[in-house]
Amino acid sequence: MAVYADLPEPNRAEHLWRYTPWHKIHPTGKVAEIPEATAGAVVSLTLLDGSEPPEGVSLSAATAEQIEKFRVAPEDDVASEFIRQLGSSEAVVLTIKANLRLEQPLLLEVEVEGKVCILQTILDIGRGCEAELVTKISGDADWFGMLREGKIADGANFNDVMLNQMGDGHCLRVDAMVIGRDAQVKAGTVGSGSTRCKSDLRFDMSNTGGNLSVNGSLLSAGKSHNDHHVEIMHEAPHTYSRLNWHSACGGKSRTVGTGMLRIANGAKGADASQKFHNLLLSKDAEADSIPELEVLEHEVVGCGHGTATGPIDEEQHFYLTTRGFSDDGARAVLISAFLNATLSAMGSNTLHDWLNEQLSGGLSSLAISGGALTLSDPVINDLD
């Protein structure tokens, strides 16, 4: 088993580390150091309306067997090994029993405080269950590291959304999920929190018929740096994946989207695509994309990727101003619509409404409430 100290510092020639080298997201910047004073995040699990989760859903300390059983992240991955070591291999496991159908989404609240804060989570999503989970990160930790590993069992229908509303700290996130046979998974990332965020999201599609939709809805403002790497490995036949990543980038912020879509030899009938869309809102904003594609199987339905970067469409903006919107109002509508295109694809209407509510206060200046657009100006101004 790999130990962090034995792993070499990642090479920036790897696209995963090209824009946010390891020392830039390490808590002290000195990669040989493993900080001693760490705090565990405070977690609580409820339904979205605040009530207790039903029977069959549990959040508990993970046993050593569970940690081993759900070890999905690659052993040579520096970030996940670092978080493991910081957390002394302690983890919580969220279990949803097989065939359980949840009427409303689960809310896992993660409160992060202190200089260095970590959380290792295991998702054990039972066979044939139908559930939605939203993980909300908030708090003012200087540095937060989160490792989530899990298995979504065969036939499960699972929507998993991560909402980052951290303060000004740095956030390192590693997700590694195995998608079961015929499971349908939607993985969403919504964020405007933390001044520096590095995410490495990995999906293992090694079971026939797995269906995955990865959506991102990100707003970067001020001097924030958002770097997301999404890796989808199609190992089994007849697997399907779609990645849609929308980033609106203002102020002096930088948004980075790198993706690796790999179709292994033998993954016949795979159907995969990834798209990165970046909206540049200010003269100092920067957007970088590297959507990589490796195809080793020729019997595929289709594999493609695309990236588009540009400013707000002038014609759309003009049209809205002719319909009575102010300059800023029209701009806000277009930004909102851009982000909402992926936000609305993350799960049920209940989840979508809740996310909109959250965003009106924190993520951005934008909220769509009952079809009417409301703005809170400070963040919009920060985008300029």
Added chain:
Amino acid sequence: MENTEAHDAVGDYKAGWHDPEHSTIRFDSGLSEQVVRDISELKGEPKWMTDLRVKAYHHFISRPMPTWGDTEMLESINFDKICYFLRSGKGTEKNWDDVPEDIRNTFERLGIPAAEQKWLSGVTAQYESEAVYHSIREDLEAQGVIFLDMDAGLREHEELVKKWFCTVVPYADNKFSALNTAVWSGGSFIYVPPGVHVEMPVQAYFRINAKNMGQFERTLIIVDKGSSVHYVEGCTAPTYSTDSLHSAVVELIAMPGAYIRYSTIQNWSNNVYNLVTKRGIAHENATIEWVDGNLGSKLTMKYPSVILKGEGAHAEVISVAYAGAGMHQDAGAKVHHLASNTTSKILSKSISKDGGRGSYRGMVTVSKKAENCKVSVVCDALILDEKSRSDTYPTMEVSNPSCRCEHEASVSKVSDDQVFYLMSRGHTEDQALALIVNGFFEPFTKELPMEYAVELNKLMALEMEGSIG
């Protein structure tokens, strides 16, 4: 077209024969500072060039191999087994009759003299390390157009070479540009004066004949204000069981309003490592186009680049790659938008077959000061069997919000419906596949001179023989 016709016309890697070696000077294999100095001395070069070569040599030695790309294949290059200089014949001739018979026959089989008579403004034929034949139409010479092999260019126009050499591709740009700068020999030197349009293309043909040969030609093309030129290069080598190395550097300078098109048909045999650095600088309203076909070699790593330095400049890269058995075509394009209102278009197409690997590796950057730029990148790949693979590694870095930057890529197999339709119209499976593949490459072939396009279509028809399944 019948595939038997194609086979008759093209043969199995039709350029794979070799002549007996008649070298007049051959250096021992291996590289050292002395080898570098000897090459320079042999050519009677000025001191500044010798010093530059030596500096580049030390950079090459100290610089590690790239840690990206096909690192496994790169690590397998044995630089000690390569011959870094080999001269065949007495010098550069102006008449084909004066070229040694074996060598002349080789170029006749490759169709170079015939093409020269029909549709070229000038030709340089390089065999091993140096040009053996060179000519240019007299009317162009009278207009001040300089078209020489690079060695002659340095001898006859030293000031011009000194001014521009290594300005677009510095010797320390990468490991292989350092190697080329240290041991370069041959290549083309072109200068087109202001307002001169070279109507017919000029061509250079590069042939490696000897075993374990290294060919390191250096090409420098300067096209002055409002002028234009189309440069075509082709390359082949015999098939040997041991490896050869081709590591060229090409520098293009398009002054304001100039136009350069650089077309390449690379058809090295599959024992040649083809590690090439090609880059151009386009000033105000200038255009640089790379039309790049990679059909051969063991490993190609080549990413034609354009630096759009002047406002209104335009770059276009159209490339195709065919990766057959044992081949890795790691090709692509790079465009750097440094000025406002610059535009670029990249179209890349690749086919992988019989275990071949085709990779597109590209980069587009838009600087903070470059307003209203437009970028379009399209990559399409076909995988023809279960042993082959296709990769796409595009990088887009956009630092100006007024830029519109688009990239799209797709990988697929040949559509069964298309094959079925063509067969229902009377074609065999092989013919149907050849037609589909030629159609797939059509955006590239239509940019080539007719003779090249016809030859390419024949070649691809042959390669597609027996591919269905």
